[in-house]
Amino acid sequence: MSTRESKDKIAGYLARFFPGHDLKEDEDIFSLGFVNSMFAMQLVTFVEHEFGLTIENEDLEIDNFRSINAIAGLVGRKVAAPAAG
Known part of the structure; x- marks a missing residue:
């Protein structure tokens, strides 16, 4: 999956929670006040299920989930x- 496809999936997911806001790829969803602890966990779960990944404790840094670009970067890494193993 390309970075563009990842960003599109992430943007689509986030758009469901922020109707009426045209979220930019580099916008900080935390500083915009869009994220609470429950949504943060939903976001982690979405990333794991959508991209077939396991988010480890060391991945749970706010900077990895701050924006569409940051989440796509985490997925890519x-x-x-x-x-x-």
Whole structure:
């Protein structure tokens, strides 16, 4: 999956929660006040299920989930990383 496809999926998911706001790829959803702790967990779950990834404790940094670009970057890094084993 390309970065563009990842960003489109992430943007589509976020758009369902922020109707009427044209969220830009680099907009900080935390500073905009759009995210509470429950939504943050939903976002992690979405990323895991949508992209077939496991989000590890070390991935749970706010900077990895701050924007569409940040989430897509996390997905790209996780997909590119060799599986631990």
